Amino acid sequence: MQRYVVIVDGYHLQDGEDRAFASAFRARGILPVTVMSTPAPLEKFIKKSSWHPDDFEAVHFHDGDLGKLVDIVRGYDPIGIVAGNERGVELAAELVEILMPESGNVKGSAPAQRDKGEMIRALERAGVPAPKTLSTDDPAVVARWIEDSGLSGKRLIVKPPASAGTDNVHLVEAGGDWRGYFDAILGQVNGFSLRNDTVIVQEFLEGPEYIVDLYSVDGQHGLVDTCIYAKHDRGPRIGIYDVADFLPPDHPDVAVLAEYTKRAADAVGIRNGSTHAEVIMTAEGPRLVELAARYSGSCMMISGRLATGDNQIHRTVRHLLDNEFTPGFELVQQVRTLWLCADFEGPVRRMDILQAIQDLPTVYRMSIPPDGRSVPMTNDVTTSLGWVIQGAADWAAIEADSARIRELERIWNATNIDSRPRSV
Incomplete structure (x- = not known):
């Protein structure tokens, strides 16, 4: 008898034979079906070449009729229902609560795994240290809160409540004007x-x-x-990823970070499946930036497999098919993920300059657009030009190649910018 798994919002990178959940479940004889939380694929993922409907046995779009969708999913008698993307977290939770509640998270907890205001309130209720955070549609409330919270004259972050990929995250310098960013974000339709x-x-x-x-x-x-990981800014837009370096399990910060993140996962009701968290180690200890009940995005499943021999996708498969729990990880080699930036928007040329990256000895895999494709200026993860995964036995080799990659990136940007027509 054929068995199925349902992936809610099955967006993923196209990377040879490794097609995220689709290929991982097929390798175990399970056919993947995707249920999309929207009536049509999201434009941002089409542009990023992350929408590959042919990788699934069937594609079903949610038109707002949950009962009809439940009947469709029930017809597959799936072994599991999992979120393939941030946008699918809440719909996946609804379907699990109806069809297989014993295998889900705490009932009704999904909003705290998506909305950053609900998330921080859940941590506060559970006594988990969290950054001072306000979620509101009223600028007068913001002004009072800044004063009452002792944040006057201090740096602030202003961002949407339910986005991802550092979308529309702004830094307000000490004493700066937060109102412009607030007004620009409120009411805007995000990439989801x-x-x-x-x-x-x-x-x-x-x-x-x-x-x-x-x-x-x-x-x-x-x-x-x-x-x-390291990020850089483009003016007030912060959160442009530079690199992410995998740490060994015996690194002095890892145990503290793991314990804190587990407490945060408990606070927002996660009991089964993936948690991807971003945490800052402050002088007072770890503090959550945000988390999501889904696997780590971009190319991190590929680099994670290279670094540890495992990743959240493969743990999902072993959980659903073998009821396996893996408590920790090993670092099998040094691995860095490096993201590339475009300092302009428009069609790209001379991609051969960046193709030379592939010949560097530590480079395992890379992804860049072809000549002629139009790209946005990089200002968050979603608008990154591409990525490079490096692996080696020692950091010296990785650092040497990283320096060369950044040199080639600078040359490439300068070549493209110099060739663009000047306005008069």
Whole structure:
């Protein structure tokens, strides 16, 4: 008898034979079906070449009739229902609660796994240290809150409540004007086709930033990987990823970060499946930037497999098919993920300059657009020009090649900018 798995919002990178959940489940004889939370694929993922409907046995779009969708999913008698993307977290939770409640998260907890205001309130209720955060549609409330919270004259973050990929995240310098960013975000439709009904205003956290990925089975949280990562800014737009370096399990920060993230996962009701968290290690200890009940995005499943021999996708498969729980991880080699930036928008040329990256000894895999494709200026993860995964036995080799990659990136940007027509 044929068995199926349902992936809600099955967007994924096209990377040879490795097609995220689709190929991982097919390798075990399970056919993947995708249910889309929107009436049509989202434009942002089509542009990023992350929508590959042929990888699924069937594609079903949600037209708003949940009962009809439940009947469709029930007809597959799936072994599991999992979110393939941030946008699918809440619909996946609804379907699981109706069709297989024993295998889901705490009932009704999905909003706290998506909305950054609900998320921080859940941490506060559970006594988990969290950044000072406000979610509101009223600028007068913001002004009072800044004063009452002791944040006057301090740096602030202003961002949407339910976006991802550092979309529309703005830094307000100490004493700066937050109102313009607030007004621009409120009411805007984000890349997930969701209207920003509130705006998040948050204290700026100082300290190194980490990715902490978990996979949970029946309330047990296993650590999948931990990375320290670096970002850079483009004016007030912050959150452009530079690199993410995988850490060994015995790194002095890993145990503290893992314990904190597990408490945060408990606070927002996660009992089964993936958690992707971003955490800053402040002078007072770890503080959550945000988390999501889905696997780590971009190319991190590929780089994670290279670094640890495992990732959240493969833990999902073993959980659903073998009821396996893995408590921790090993670092099998040094791995860095590096993101490339375009300093302009428009069609790209001379991609041969960047193709030379592939010949560097530590480069495992890379992705860049072809000559002629129009690209946006990079200002967040979604608008990154591309990515490079490096692997080696030692960091010296990775650092040497990283320096060369950045040199080629600078040359490429300069070549494209110099060749563009000048306005008169």
